[in-house]
Amino acid sequence: MTTMVTLEFPMKDGMQSGFLELLGGALADTRAFDGCIKVETFSETDGSSVLLVEHWKSRKHQEAYFQWRIETGLVALIEPYMAGAPITKYYEIRAE
Numbered sequence: 001m002t003t004m005v006t007l008e009f010p011m012k013d014g015m016q017s018g019f020l021e022l023l024g025g026a027l028a029d030t031r032a033f034d035g036c037i038k039v040e041t042f043s044e045t046d047g048s049s050v051l052l053v054e055h056w057k058s059r060k061h062q063e064a065y066f067q068w069r070i071e072t073g074l075v076a077l078i079e080p081y082m083a084g085a086p087i088t089k090y091y092e093i094r095a096e
Helices: 016-032 059-071 072-080
Strands: 003-010 034-043 049-056 087-092
Touching: 003 059, 016 034, 016 049, 016 072, 049 059, 059 072
Parallel strands: none
Antiparallel strands: 003 049, 003 087, 034 049
8 A cells, every 4th residue: 555654854953954955865866766656855944854755655665765774874874963863654545
């Protein structure tokens, strides 16, 4: 079943623009990853967080992608920008 994943990244003060720049280059690889349907990026206007809304063919596809991001070092690379752990939620898409 198609899955939507939201990831909210709480930002340290003044770090949102640098995070978005880093993320911008990485999202091309995300969109090309097996099972990715689309990814949208939203930045909170006060700079306190970034929200990704991802659509995947399945939760297993997204979990494989996330494991790949751990292995390739992106997760460690973004940690200095974050004020806390990302909040991840999974949703089954019932109708499009």
